[in-house]
Every structure is written in structure tokens, then in C-alpha cells.
Amino acid sequence: MGIVLGDNRYGKAEIRMVHVARSGAHELADLNVSVALAGDLAGTHLRGDNSNVLPTDTQKNTVYAFAAERGVGEIEDFALRLARHFVSSQPAIARAWVAIEEYPWRRLGPHSFARDGGSVRTARAVVDGDSEWVLSGVRELVLMNTTNSEFHGYVVDRYTTLPPTTDRILATEVSAAWRHGGTTVDFGQSYVDAVARMTDAFVGTYSLALQQTLYAMGGAVLADAGIVEARLVLPNKHHFLVDTAPFGLDNPAAVYHADDRPYGRIEGTVTREDTVDAPLAWDGYAL
CATH class of the missing domain: 3.10.270.10 (Urate Oxidase;)
Known part of the structure; x- marks a missing residue:
């Protein structure tokens, strides 16, 4: 051979x-x-x-x-x-x-x-x-909502111990990149606008799943007609309510333990329906 x-x-x-x-x-x-x-x-x-x-x-x-x-x-x-x-x-x-x-x-x-x-x-x-592609992006964008996030209705099997919740902290460290449809762009203003829209979508989405929030954030980036594709990675930065009962104290959703690992990692791509794929633009790219 x-x-x-x-x-x-x-x-x-x-x-x-x-x-x-x-x-x-x-x-x-x-x-x-x-x-x-x-x-x-x-x-x-x-x-x-x-x-x-x-x-x-x-x-x-x-x-x-x-x-x-x-x-x-x-x-x-x-x-x-x-x-x-x-x-x-x-x-x-x-x-x-x-x-x-x-x-x-x-x-x-x-x-x-x-x-x-x-x-x-x-x-x-x-x-x-003769082909050119440009990606813009952001990483280490840390965001948190202290409420307006739920997680329930998921698959439960013999190994499931996670209780459902209708009120939790939702925190993430965003890594995102978006592909421009051309190369004649005011990239500075486009970047400022994309990050602002993405952040506003995080703030304004009542989240039933981090995947839902990712889709809303990606869609917000595509509100710029010159952007044709967005890819996002959202790690779930878990915050667990501390049990203060052994100290004879109540904890009305006030004190949390921030756990850095293991963490959920949510990835997704949002594109326009008529977008032509551009694999070379993303070749070797890791969010």
C-alpha cells in the first residue's frame, strides 16, 4: 500500500x-x-x-x-x-x-x-x-443572567440525578465568529454592532435552554444583512445553590457555588437560508 x-x-x-x-x-x-x-x-x-x-x-x-x-x-x-x-x-x-x-x-x-x-x-x-473570506469574532465575553432561565423536560434515565428547575443562574463565556458576505465592510462598526446585538439577545431571551439562547444570539448577529453565517460556542458556567441548612440558615437563592468544571458545552451555527457554504473560510478554525 x-x-x-x-x-x-x-x-x-x-x-x-x-x-x-x-x-x-x-x-x-x-x-x-x-x-x-x-x-x-x-x-x-x-x-x-x-x-x-x-x-x-x-x-x-x-x-x-x-x-x-x-x-x-x-x-x-x-x-x-x-x-x-x-x-x-x-x-x-x-x-x-x-x-x-x-x-x-x-x-x-x-x-x-x-x-x-x-x-x-x-x-x-x-x-x-480570486476568492476571499473574512471572519470577525469575539471570545472571553462573559455574560450572566441571574434569573429568567429554566431547565426541565429533559431525558431522564437511570443515571440522571439533576433536578429540574424553573429558576436558575445562566452564565456563559461566549466564543463566536461570523462570516461577512463581502470584504468591503466597515469592520469596526460591524464588530461593535454584532457584539451589542448578541449581548442584547442574551439579556432579552427568557431561556428554557442554553441552546435556545445560542440561536437567539446567532440570529441577532445576522440582523446585519452583510453577515451571512454565525457560529457560537457557549459553555454553561454552572452555579449551584449552596445548602446552608446545616448552619441553621435559609438560602433564598442568594448564595451559589460557581463550578468551573465539568461544564456543558453548547455549539451551534446560524445561517441565512440562501447562504453558500464556504468551508475554506472555516478550515482549521476552532472556536
Whole structure:
């Protein structure tokens, strides 16, 4: 039985970069950039022939150079510039993925900032010949409703010990990404609007299941006509009511134990009915 080379890619992962735009009040971009390239690379795998290999160190330097030359701007646009460059400048490269995480800083003054510690903005650009896709997203968005959540009517078998409830804390740490229908987008405003609509949907949904809340949040993202698909992962951050009876105390749904594991993990995709699938846009992407 013969052995053949399958799908492969290579690149520079987690290029940490801070860019300061110094005109007027300083603007800070704190990024983690990852690049992956694919194409005519069989030679390096099969024979150690590196004639088609752009070194990963060069890829790192390209990220720095692009930021130095033209700044960063919206991270989706920066990812697109990089991905287009790698495909257009390297004849052997047919496909490029560029993924970016942007860490939040809160402004304290014209040139002073505090690390926010809030949610992380994400972006991904994929360029494959004449086709281009852009994903925007967010992770570490922690949300909680202290009521308006129930869970009952589920399957019960011999191993079930969980009691049904008509009032519980619902908390999650959202990881979400959404695909744009084009690349000419005001990505900054689109991101702000998508996160706001998704958050409002979490707040405003009387939840009978976290799956129901996920669908409402995904649908809210698609309220932007330019967004064609949204994928979400919602871990269920469990909060269990503490039994204070042994202390001779009542606990009227006031004191909870926050349990970090094990946890439920709810995943889902919400799309428009006429959306054309774009597997390359999500290839290798993990929420």
C-alpha cells in the first residue's frame, strides 16, 4: 500500500505585536497574529527541497513591516492585506490564512492605557486565488443572567440525578465568529454592532435552554444583512445553590457555588437560508 502526502500547511503562529499610532491622541493595537500558507509544498515534505518555502521568520517580519508601513487599522483589513500579499507575492502559495486576536486596553489619557481584561476581538482572512473570506469574532465575553432561565423536560434515565428547575443562574463565556458576505465592510462598526446585538439577545431571551439562547444570539448577529453565517460556542458556567441548612440558615437563592468544571458545552451555527457554504473560510478554525 502506497503512502502519499495529504493536505498540509505551514506558517508562523502567535506573532505578538504592539503598534502605537502617535498622531494626536495615541492609538494602541495589541495583537497576536498567526499566518498559515498552503500550495506547491510537496518538495519540502518529500525531498527536503525548500525552494518554494517562504521562511516563517520572513512571515513574522512581514507582519511587522506591514504595520510599520501603513499601520494596522481594523484587524480584518490588516489580515486581508497580509493574506493577499502572501498569495500574490509567492508563486508557489495558493492559499493563505491570517488570524488575529486583539487584546483590549482602556484609555486613561491621551497616551495612557489600562489593560481592560475584557473580551478579545478576533478576525480571520482567507485568500484562495480570486476568492476571499473574512471572519470577525469575539471570545472571553462573559455574560450572566441571574434569573429568567429554566431547565426541565429533559431525558431522564437511570443515571440522571439533576433536578429540574424553573429558576436558575445562566452564565456563559461566549466564543463566536461570523462570516461577512463581502470584504468591503466597515469592520469596526460591524464588530461593535454584532457584539451589542448578541449581548442584547442574551439579556432579552427568557431561556428554557442554553441552546435556545445560542440561536437567539446567532440570529441577532445576522440582523446585519452583510453577515451571512454565525457560529457560537457557549459553555454553561454552572452555579449551584449552596445548602446552608446545616448552619441553621435559609438560602433564598442568594448564595451559589460557581463550578468551573465539568461544564456543558453548547455549539451551534446560524445561517441565512440562501447562504453558500464556504468551508475554506472555516478550515482549521476552532472556536
